[in-house]
Structures are given as C-alpha cells and as structure tokens.
Amino acid sequence: MQLYHHPFSLDSQKVRLALEEKGIDYTSYHVNPITGKNMDSSFFRVNPTTRLPVFQNGAHIIFNTIEIIQYIERIAEVSSGANNITFSGREVVEWMQEIQEWNPKFFTLSHTPEKYRLYVSKFIRRVVIARMSESPDLASAYHRKLKEAYETEEKLKDPDVLKRSREHLVVLLDEVEKKLNETTYLAGEEFTMADVMLIPVLSRLVLLDLENEYIASRPNIAEYWAMVQQRPSYKKVIGKYFNGWRKHKTLIKTWCFVRIRSLLGRY
Structure with a gap:
C-alpha cells in the first residue's frame, strides 16, 4: 500500500492518523504541493x-x-481476523x-x-506553465489548473468568500463544543x-x-485538544512536524526551496 501525501496537507493528516491508529503499514511518498511537486506529469497523469x-x-x-479512511477500516478489520467485522x-x-464539508483552503x-501567499502562487503558476x-x-488539463490558480486569487479578494468560510468553521466548532460537553470524544x-x-482541523x-x-x-474543545495531543498517532503525524521549533523548520525549509528555485528560474 502506498500513500502520496505531505505534512502540510490537512487531508493527508487525516488519512495518516487513520493508518497509525489502525496500525496499517504503508509506503510513504512525500509530494509537496507548495513546491509544485503535485504538478509533476507522473503524478498528474494519475x-x-x-x-x-x-x-x-x-x-x-x-x-x-x-473513502480512503473507510477502506483503511476494512483492511484493519479483515487483517485482525475478527469474526464480527464492524465499521464506523x-x-x-x-x-x-x-x-x-468545511474547506480550509480560503x-x-x-x-x-x-x-x-502571492509569491508562492506566482511560483506555482510558473511550475504549471x-x-x-x-x-x-x-496541456488542456494543466491549463485548467492554471485557470484555477488565478480564480483562487480573485476569490481571496472577495470578503464574502472569506466570511462564509469563517462562519462555516465557527458553526462546526460550536457543534463540536456542545457535543464534547456530553462525551469524552466526538462520537x-x-x-x-x-x-x-x-x-x-484543530492543528491547522x-x-x-x-x-x-x-x-x-x-x-471543552481546549480540554479535548490537550488530550488528543498525547496520542502516539498525533505525535508521529502532526507533532513531529509542527510542535515547537519544528514548525519553523518545516516552513522555512519549504520557503527556501521556493525562493531558490525562483531565483534560478528552475520550475
């Protein structure tokens, strides 16, 4: 089993947490979207x-x-040899x-x-070209990605887009806060x-x-957040990259890559 992911990717973190929690072995491949590695033709064709x-x-x-997480659940249950296979x-x-449903992009x-943001956006557009x-x-598929990059910048200028994203997040967190007043975990x-x-989401x-x-x-969320950070899966998937000085190391390393490639004109 192979997973193409990156520590910056919120959805990648979700899947990696599931893999760690279920004890599933997999081969890890880092694909950094900030440096445009997800635009390489080999990855793009897939x-x-x-x-x-x-x-x-x-x-x-x-x-x-x-779907990936549910597939991981099925693998874990079958591998365990349990007679009564149960899923979420x-x-x-x-x-x-x-x-x-909450999109963290904007x-x-x-x-x-x-x-x-603008510097990286310009870099990504040049990578696509x-x-x-x-x-x-x-070319036609890459052109759609180029158009999407320009549309993203335009939407970021629209205060309504940002307002809707924030309001969606607030509603979600308020529901979580209410639920955690009744139970230790979300479900x-x-x-x-x-x-x-x-x-x-909380890590972001x-x-x-x-x-x-x-x-x-x-x-309630604050107490929950303090608790889940102690899980081995969190420490391996997220804490390893974003706790303390590691957060700055992770971000600076990527920023230097983008800067050097831009200066050398190597996209």
Whole structure:
C-alpha cells in the first residue's frame, strides 16, 4: 500500500492518523504541493485534480479522504481476523462528513501573510506553465489548473468568500463544543475516525496562531485538544512536524526551496 501525501496537507493528516491508529503499514511518498511537486506529469497523469492524499493498493487508487479512511477500516478489520467485522457507525460517519464539508483552503490562505501567499502562487503558476511545456499531451488539463490558480486569487479578494468560510468553521466548532460537553470524544467515549477527522482541523488553527480565538475560547474543545495531543498517532503525524521549533523548520525549509528555485528560474 502506498500513500502520496505531505505534512502540510490537512487531508493527508487525516488519512495518516487513520493508518497509525489502525496500525496499517504503508509506503510513504512525500509530494509537496507548495513546491509544485503535485504538478509533476507522473503524478498528474494519475491524479489530474492534484489534490492530496492519494492512496494506492495495487491497481486500486482512491482520492476521496473519507473513502480512503473507510477502506483503511476494512483492511484493519479483515487483517485482525475478527469474526464480527464492524465499521464506523452512523454517528461517526455523519461527523466525518460534516467535518469534511468545511474547506480550509480560503481560510488558510486568508490567514497567510499576503507577500508569501502571492509569491508562492506566482511560483506555482510558473511550475504549471513549465510542466505544460514538457507534457503537451496534458496541456488542456494543466491549463485548467492554471485557470484555477488565478480564480483562487480573485476569490481571496472577495470578503464574502472569506466570511462564509469563517462562519462555516465557527458553526462546526460550536457543534463540536456542545457535543464534547456530553462525551469524552466526538462520537462517544471511544476514540473514532470522527476524531481522526477533527484533530487536523484543530492543528491547522494552532499552526495559523489562532488557538486563542477558536480553541481556548471553547473549554471543552481546549480540554479535548490537550488530550488528543498525547496520542502516539498525533505525535508521529502532526507533532513531529509542527510542535515547537519544528514548525519553523518545516516552513522555512519549504520557503527556501521556493525562493531558490525562483531565483534560478528552475520550475
């Protein structure tokens, strides 16, 4: 089994948490979307959406995050040899779907310093143009990605787009806060795949230095957040890259790569 992912990718974190929680072995391939590695023709031919993660088991390839996690559940149950195979219940799946409905793209970009965001956006557009030249048979698909990049920048100028993203997040967190007043974890007293979906969302808020506004202001979520950070899966998937000085190391390394490639004109 192979997983194409990156530590920056929120959906990649969800899938990796599921793999770690279920104890599934897999081969890891880092594909950094900020440096445009997801635009390489070899990856692009497999996944024209360029979204991460991509899960592959033999000839079976899955792009949808929830479908990947449910597939991991099936693998884990079958591998365990359990007579009564059970999967996530209705409440867990409903929470998974509700969390996945919030798209972090515009929220994240709107809280990224503009000079860095625009610099990376320009770099990615140049990467797409370079790959288009290298693989003319994929020119139309690359052109769609180029158009999408320009549309993203335009939408970021629309305050209504950003307002809707924030309001969606607030509603989600308020529902989570209410639920955690009744149970230890999101879907009851046991850790489930619903928690796997939620943890990266909270981690993204911390990464953006928004913990006080969105987490600390909600006591149940704050207590939950402190608890889930102690799980081995969190430490391996997220904490390893974003706790303390490692956060700056991870971000600076990527930023230096983009800067050097831009200066050398190597896309």
